[in-house]
Amino acid sequence: MNQQLVTLNNINMPALVAKAGERAGVRFLEFFASAIRNPHTRRAYARAAGDFLSWCASAGVASITAVQPLHVAAWIELQTQTSSAPTVxxxxxxxxxxxxxxxxxQIVPHNPAASVRGPAHSARTGATPVLDPVEARQLLDRIDVTTPIGLRDRALIALMVFSFARVGAALAMRVEDVYVQQRRLWVRLREKGGKAHAMPCHHTLEAYLHAYVDGTGIADDPKGPLFRTVRRGTGxxxxxxxxxxxAYAMVRRRALAAGIGTAIGNHTFRATGITAYLKNGGTLENAAAMANHASTRTTQLYDRRRDDISLDEVERIRL
Known part of the structure; x- marks a missing residue:
């Protein structure tokens, strides 16, 4: 049974867990299979747990039941030497x-990590690279939309820019999540925690989505994925x-082809759209609602308007 669960969740059983017995092994796997629903969080947590327990084994810890706060603190101290504070x-x-x-x-008597403090970290501005409007327009205009791949890529990038969608929510969309309401095209996104979020489309996004859905014939498959891979050799x-x-490889390839030197990623477009919206008079509260953020503090991490002020001020240094 344990082996089936390991295969199902692609999680290796650490030696320290196996030494604690079958109950411990089942409980360990249940944590990843039952307690964590987000696949990205599950992968990150499994990697962290595997690394920590491997380090404990090399440090002479006999079983997961023997892990002490000192072990956790020592491992965290090592992590701070090679990783950023948010990662640690x-x-x-x-x-x-x-x-x-x-x-x-009831596998262990106490939580050895409960008393361990992590590194201090306070962020007012996110580290995600952002495109200015000219670069964003250049990227979209340089995509060859005479092929299904081009139509797909332009629609996906535009969706992330104009609806502030996370790439995970965008890629989870089905064809039926693009629909008409109040004589406008709307999109339905499923954000973190299973929250459904609907938004009307910007007129540019509306045109790009119509071109993609109608031009590729996927409108006849409403339950199918909106953004799809391409059959090899057929296009x-x-x-x-x-x-x-x-999707990440695609945006990097499209940026290179458009002559954009900024090291962009999937999250770039969410930050680009929010910053452009705020620059043009949008409010932080509405931006938070559009991005489906629970707090405007999260939205502020995507607000890069101060970057322009900093650049202008730097140019005042004249020698």
């Missing part, structure tokens, strides 16, 4: 949540959803 805090959160789960399952769309890694 995420890894510490993974260990805390795992041991909380093991405590409630035609398949029935398989486009993976996030493929």
């Amino acid at each position: 805090k995420q890894r510490l959160a993974a260990i805390r949540h795992l041991f909380d789960w093991l405590v409630t399952g 035609r769309l398949s029935d398989t959803p486009l993976p996030q890694a493929n």
Whole structure:
């Protein structure tokens, strides 16, 4: 049974967990299979737990039940030497949540990570690279839309820019999530935590989505994925959803072809759209609602208007 669960969740059983017995092994796997629904969080937490428990084994810890706060603190200290503060805090959160789960399952008597503090970190501005409007327009205009791939790529990038959609929410869309309401095209996004979020389309996005859906024939498959891979050797769309890694490779390839030197990623377009909206008189509160953020503090991380002020001020340094 354990082996089937390991295969199902693509999670390796650490030696320290196996040494604690079958109950511990089942509880460990249940944490990733049952307690964490987001696949990206699951992968990150599994990596952190695997790394930590491997380090504990090399440090002479006999079993997961023997892990102490000192072990967690020493591992976190090592992490700060090679990783950013947000990454270290995420890894510490993974260990805390795992041991909380093991405590409630009566596998370990206490949570050794509960008293361990992570590195201090406070961010007022995000680190995501942002395109200015000219670059964003250049990127979209340089895409060859005479092929299904071009229509797909332009529609996906425009969706992230004009609806502030996360790439995960965009790639999870079905064809039926593009629909007409109040004589306008709308999009339905499923954000983190299963929250459904609907938005009317900007007129540019509306044109691009119509061109893509109508031009590729996927309108006849409303339950199928909106953004799809391409069948090898045919240039035609398949029935398989486009993976996030493929989307990242696509935007990097499109940026290079458009002569854009900024090291952009999928999240760039969300930040680009929010910044452009705020520059043109939009309010932070409305931006938060459009991005489906629970707090405007999160939206502020995407607001890069101050970058323009900084650049202008730097140019005042004349020698």
